[in-house]
Amino acid sequence: MRDLDWTPDELSQDILNWYDRNARSMPWRIGPKERTTGTAPDPYRVWMSEIMLQQTTVAAVVSYFERFTRRWPTVSALAAAQDTDVMGEWAGLGYYARARNLLKCARVIVTEYDGVFPDTYDELLTLPGVGPYTAAAVASIAFDRPETVLDGNVERVMSRLHDIHTPLPGVKPELKRLAGDLTPNARPGDYAQAVMDLGATICTPKSPACGLCPWRLPCKARKTGTAPELPRKTPKKPKPxxxxxxxxxxxxxxxxxxxxxxxxxxxxxxxxxxxxxxxxxxxxxxxxxxxxxxxxxxxxxxxxxxxxxxxxxxxxxxxxxxxxxxxxxxxxxxxxxxxxxxxxxxxxxxxxxx
The missing domain is CATH 3.90.79.10 (Nucleoside Triphosphate Pyrophosphohydrolase)
Known part of the structure; x- marks a missing residue:
């Protein structure tokens, strides 16, 4: 990854320093200051938030997450819930297969893992409703494993940092490789959240705030003036x-x-x-x-x-x-x-x- 003038360690440290000052506060997140005191994330809350956040915004999810975790504060409580109660609480959040998989996954964790979440990417990937992104996010954020987390925010950041014009979704493997090159062994959970926060608050889809970005100097798209155009996407077919x-x-x-x-x-x-x-x-x-x-x-x-x-x-x-x-x-x-x-x-x- 020597197409940039900064080493991966330098880049990851720069964004971690930025995250330590600018981390967003979320009800499921253990912030960097709490992490330094030894407070560990609750895998149940991390997993719950990641399932809810699939194809949904943070703003839409917060009230649902708070209501769910008040009513079912543990994975065992959720596993024992009535299907109709869970579906009713989920109503309005959309993509209802996620709610069905939420229940299936909770019951698998209780019956097959004694209520303890598996802590590796490969094991997490076997759970109902857990795909590659969610498995990487939970392994990284909840268990601090150096897995590569690639959501829409990270795709945008990587495509701009490297000025990549190949359109999505075909370029995903390249973006994941580049994101993996930057994922550190130290504080990988904080790093994953830092890159996602950067995409959500600074490297936004429109009008990115390049002047505030910790990666503004190495960012190749900023230098070429192409940042607002990226990432490129293959045109979608009209919806019937x-x-x-x-x-x-x-x-x-x-x-x-x-x-x-x-x-x-x-x-x-x-x-x-x-x-x-x-x-x-x-x-x-x-x-x-x-x-x-x-x-x-x-x-x-x-x-x-x-x-x-x-x-x-x-x-x-x-x-x-x-x-x-x-x-x-x-x-x-x-x-x-x-x-x-x-x-x-x-x-x-x-x-x-x-």
Whole structure:
């Protein structure tokens, strides 16, 4: 890695010095000052935060993390939780397979590891919902192992530091190699968090604050003026649009008719309004015969791979209505709109508009 005029040790020490002064405060993080007193990170909290942070911002995660760890303060407590309770607390955070894997992983750790997190990359990688990035992050941050952590922030920092114009995702192996060259054996957990903090606060996607960067002198993209352009990305294909119908039904006493979605697939295991498949041309399939009326407004929501437009129909169901699986009648007292995934809450909000 001699394409820069600084040695890896010099670069890693520079950013650690910067981190010691500028580390972000997060509820799952043990800061550099605490680390010097011998306080070690809790692997459970590190793992929980990394699962929540997948494809989600820190700002969105903080309140969920605090609520989860108050309710389930240990991995054993989480492993013993009811699936529906966990899915309900997760509602609104998105990417619901993460919540299902969270429970699976907690139960594996309790049953196969006696409630103690494995501390190596290879063992962590065998756990449900733990991929290469998460395994490296937990091994590094929780156990101070010199693993290479490569998230979007680190990719951006590396591509600018070395002025690399090969587009993502194809350039990922090269960026990981470069990031690995800089990962020190001393304080690798702090170093990993330092690079991620640098990308999140200084080396930002737009208008990077190069004048404040601890790597401003060795940064090749700053010298060439190409930093704002990097990293380059292969153009994404346009997202298709799918359509569907949701049916909101309530009894005279205020009870709601909901549907438990299958465990696999989008919104797996979540409660939501009964509805059609999400296709180019959905077929109406109301949960019961009634004079269904349609709202003028539509629900619009975007998932990772497609846009969704939902028509909303509503009706009243009789007091003696006894639906079979997958439908459930939830009493007005027990109904919490916060338990619904975001797309279903949007339908509820439209229905409740005056």
């Amino acid at each position: 649009t799918r359509y569907g119908i949701v049916y909101i039904a309530q009894s005279k006493s205020g009870d709601w008719l909901l549907e438990r979605r299958p465990d696999s697939g989008l919104l797996g295991g979540m409660l939501g309004w009964p509805g059609s498949d999400w296709t180019d041309a959905p077929n109406p399939a109301p949960p019961f015969a009634a004079q269904w009326r349609e709202l003028k407004a539509e629900v619009r929501h975007t998932f990772t791979h497609f846009h969704l437009i939902l028509a909303v129909q509503y009706a009243e169901f009789p007091a003696d209505f006894s639906p079979g699986s997958p439908y459930e009648v939830i009493s007005l007292r027990d109904f919490r709109v916060s338990d619904l995934p975001t797309v279903m809450r949007k339908a509820y909000d439209l229905y409740r508009l005056p």
